[in-house]
Amino acid sequence: MNLCRKPNLAHFAVTIIGKDRTGIVADASEVLYRLGCNVEDSSCTMLGGEFAMILIVSHEKPFSKKQLEAEFAAKNANTGLSAFIRTLKEDEVCYRGPEGELCLISVYGSDKSGIVYRVTRELADRGVSIADLNTKLIGTPEEPVYVLVLEAALPTGMAVEDVTNLLEKLKKELSVEISVRLITPVSL
Amino acid sequence: MAVRNIVTYPNQILKTPCQVVEQIDDWVRQLVDDLVDTMHAGPGSVGVASPQIGVSLRVCVIDVSKNRHGKDNNHGLLLMINPEILARSGAAVMREGCMSVPDYTGDVERSTELTLRFTEPDGTVREFEASGFEAVAIQHELDHLDGLLFLDRIASLKTGLFRRKSYK
Numbered sequence: 001m002n003l004c005r006k007p008n009l010a011h012f013a014v015t016i017i018g019k020d021r022t023g024i025v026a027d028a029s030e031v032l033y034r035l036g037c038n039v040e041d042s043s044c045t046m047l048g049g050e051f052a053m054i055l056i057v058s059h060e061k062p063f064s065k066k067q068l069e070a071e072f073a074a075k076n077a078n079t080g081l082s083a084f085i086r087t088l089k090e091d092e093v094c095y096r097g098p099e100g101e102l103c104l105i106s107v108y109g110s111d112k113s114g115i116v117y118r119v120t121r122e123l124a125d126r127g128v129s130i131a132d133l134n135t136k137l138i139g140t141p142e143e144p145v146y147v148l149v150l151e152a153a154l155p156t157g158m159a160v161e162d163v164t165n166l167l168e169k170l171k172k173e174l175s176v177e178i179s180v181r182l183i184t185p186v187s188l
Numbered sequence: 189m190a191v192r193n194i195v196t197y198p199n200q201i202l203k204t205p206c207q208v209v210e211q212i213d214d215w216v217r218q219l220v221d222d223l224v225d226t227m228h229a230g231p232g233s234v235g236v237a238s239p240q241i242g243v244s245l246r247v248c249v250i251d252v253s254k255n256r257h258g259k260d261n262n263h264g265l266l267l268m269i270n271p272e273i274l275a276r277s278g279a280a281v282m283r284e285g286c287m288s289v290p291d292y293t294g295d296v297e298r299s300t301e302l303t304l305r306f307t308e309p310d311g312t313v314r315e316f317e318a319s320g321f322e323a324v325a326i327q328h329e330l331d332h333l334d335g336l337l338f339l340d341r342i343a344s345l346k347t348g349l350f351r352r353k354s355y356k
Contacts, residue, residue: 185285186282186284188233
């Protein structure tokens with residue numbers, strides 16, 4: 001849902017991260033619930049031994065970010081969690097999703113520096129917009145393997161084959177495998 | 189001919205198993221026509237099931253012949269009354285969206301080959317095999333007849349690869 005349908009609400013970006021344990025989401029969402037905030041959009045995941053939460057929350061105006069910060073500071077004092085809060089402007093709340101094809105790009109190979117940078121720079125220079133990205137170091141200590149998987153929205157007119165061709169030279173240069181496939185949703 | 193409004197969740201008709209059609213009369217044939225008109229009116233839509241227009245009967249229409257995933261492998265316009273899947277095999281994941289659940293999409297695993305039986309509006313019973321995208325569309329629409337949405341079948345979060353610690 002496009003958040004700009006709710007002009008009476010103040011919006012905030014909230015980032016919470018801390019050593020993983022049971023109950024982080026319950027603790028954070030309890031703070032938001034008691035304050036009367038709504039979780040509009042969120043993504044939470046394990047990163048190494050940390051648990052990270054990124055949320056867009058809203059509250060009926062008037063409401064200030066100080067109230068959120070104070071509650072999180074009190075709640076997080078003994079838990080080792082850190083919270084960062086930013087007020088979102090109107091133009092950050094209203095957005096248009098990308099309209100081009102959506103593709104999934106997987107890149108993997110022997111670990112080396114520069115894989116994320118080189119791939120994403122190549123895409124950015126062609127106007128390809130990353131919607132989601134995950135990386136992981138796998139394999140063994142002797143033979144570490146790097147895996148990068150991302151979802152990207154292509155500019156109008158660009159096809160999956162164009163992305164494959166675009167990344168072909170990186171494949172050789174970085175000695176990695178790169179595959180690109182179409183994941184544009186089907187409307188049923 | 190009538191394009192009907194698409195019912196969206198949380199309307200509970202979408203979560204209610206549909207009744208079997210006991211007798212195919214003019215009313216049912218009109219329902220089929222309305223489903224076809226509604227499907228053609230939806231942008232890029234390849235199927236509509238009765239509960240999506242507010243009717244809890246086991247009737248749906250499908251046409252993947254104009255879709256890029258289905259244009260080379262399809263049975264054209266399918267008008268299905270009391271459809272049943274007799275056999276299924278294979279599996280593939282596709283990111284699905286649904287007119288009854290706007291603004292959300294999710295990866296769903298579906299069988300890639302189906303044997304299907306249904307009755308057409310003139311009473312003919314058809315039985316055939318469908319595969320590929322047509323099979324995906326058929327399963328999505330038949331789920332509607334059982335009160336299931338794609339949200340009930342989301343296969344994984346975006347990157348299951350990274351969250352799996354064991355392969356049980």
